[in-house]
Amino acid sequence: MCSPQLPEGSYAPDRPADVDVEPPVPDSDGRGGMGPLMMLTGAIVLSATTLAVAFSPGTGGRFQALLTAIHGHVVATVPGPIMPIAARGAEVFLSPWLYLVMLICFLAERYFPARAEQRFFSVGFVQDLVGWFLVNSLLRVALIGAFAATLDTLFQTRLSFLRIIPTDVWPPAVGLVGGLLVADFLKWLHHWIRHKVPLFWVFHAVHHSQREMNMFTDLRVHVVEYLIALPVVAVPLFMLGLTDITVIWILILMESYSRVYHANIRSDFGVLRYVFVTPQSHRIHHSSDLRHHDHNFAVVFSFWDRLMGTQWDDHTEYPDTGIRDPAFPHETSASPAGALGDYARQTIYPFKMVWNAAMGRGWTIGGADDRN
Numbered sequence: 001m002c003s004p005q006l007p008e009g010s011y012a013p014d015r016p017a018d019v020d021v022e023p024p025v026p027d028s029d030g031r032g033g034m035g036p037l038m039m040l041t042g043a044i045v046l047s048a049t050t051l052a053v054a055f056s057p058g059t060g061g062r063f064q065a066l067l068t069a070i071h072g073h074v075v076a077t078v079p080g081p082i083m084p085i086a087a088r089g090a091e092v093f094l095s096p097w098l099y100l101v102m103l104i105c106f107l108a109e110r111y112f113p114a115r116a117e118q119r120f121f122s123v124g125f126v127q128d129l130v131g132w133f134l135v136n137s138l139l140r141v142a143l144i145g146a147f148a149a150t151l152d153t154l155f156q157t158r159l160s161f162l163r164i165i166p167t168d169v170w171p172p173a174v175g176l177v178g179g180l181l182v183a184d185f186l187k188w189l190h191h192w193i194r195h196k197v198p199l200f201w202v203f204h205a206v207h208h209s210q211r212e213m214n215m216f217t218d219l220r221v222h223v224v225e226y227l228i229a230l231p232v233v234a235v236p237l238f239m240l241g242l243t244d245i246t247v248i249w250i251l252i253l254m255e256s257y258s259r260v261y262h263a264n265i266r267s268d269f270g271v272l273r274y275v276f277v278t279p280q281s282h283r284i285h286h287s288s289d290l291r292h293h294d295h296n297f298a299v300v301f302s303f304w305d306r307l308m309g310t311q312w313d314d315h316t317e318y319p320d321t322g323i324r325d326p327a328f329p330h331e332t333s334a335s336p337a338g339a340l341g342d343y344a345r346q347t348i349y350p351f352k353m354v355w356n357a358a359m360g361r362g363w364t365i366g367g368a369d370d371r372n
């Protein structure tokens with residue numbers, strides 16, 4: 001495989017004038033037959049029962065078992081040796097707090113939308129839900145679980161001397177905040193790297209391809225991206241020796257918060273924007289406008305971008321989002337079958353780009369810039 005042919009930062013030429021970022025054409029059945037009121041009621045009932053049952057003595061186990069059964073198609077793919085890692089992942093995805101955050105996102109999208117014309121069941125939403133949540137989770141659990149288990153074993157058997165900070169004796173809140181800060185900076189760093197190295201960007205571009213930002217867009221992540229990110233984030237966290245419960249809470253916080261700022265919400269969170277990433281600031285990161293490129297890399301805390309000089313300071317802009325590669329297989333159908341086909345094409349596409357570059361044809365396929 002060739003090394004990237006373009007120097008850092010130079011693979012984002014000006015957008016050709018004839019390349020438009022067209023909004024996707026929704027199917028006529030895009031609403032799925034359910035009105036917003038029904039969705040709102042359903043989300044409230046789901047979240048309320050989740051919280052009520054999960055916190056009722058003696059029923060939490062049954063509830064967890066029910067959700068595990070619902071997600072059984074994922075768990076069933078997990079090989080025996082990596083079940084502990086999968087179980088940790090399940091604790092994150094079955095957390096009632098995650099469902100509560102999703103309800104809040106739903107209400108905020110409904111009453112404070114960044115794009116009022118965007119329907120809840122947009123083509124982009126169905127693609128993120130069916131392709132990237134339901135299907136990609138299979139790959140995520142199987143491949144990432146195996147990789148994480150390998151890293152964990154390697155660290156325990158060969159690198160445990162690197163565990164120099166005894167965080168397990170710290171108060172839980174200190175361990176949680178310390179671990180969150182470390183994990184968050186590492187995520188800033190590898191996010192920056194994935195934008196700067198063309199070989200990594202072609203996979204990250206899939207995440208940026210969403211034109212209808214929604215709370216499930218955080219799951220539109222190519223499986224290769226997880227493989228790149230895991231060693232960068234996991235090994236330093238192993239070195240901190242955080243307890244399992246601390247790690248689970250860090251993951252729940254990050255997973256929940258990522259839903260919030262990917263949602264179609266019009267808010268910059270007031271003065272809190274100086275501490276946290278917001279729906280407005282992350283929309284800038286996803287912007288299709290060249291002026292915004294390579295800004296706002298942060299994942300939870302926005303001060304990393306301020307420290308590194310990559311913060312976009314205008315907090316009033318809500319630009320269109322998406323990438324400018326005309327050959328990218330954008331989703332066009334809100335039907336589940338269409339979403340599956342588009343998911344397959346979007347997963348394969350970055351490998352085509354890598355092959356193209358390896359053959360000396362550069363990092364584009366469609367003739368325009370591949371970089372937004």
Ligand SMILES: [Zn+2]
Pocket residue numbers: 191195204208285
């Ligand atoms: Zn990015």
Ligand SMILES: [Zn+2]
Pocket residue numbers: 207218262282286
């Ligand atoms: Zn994003």
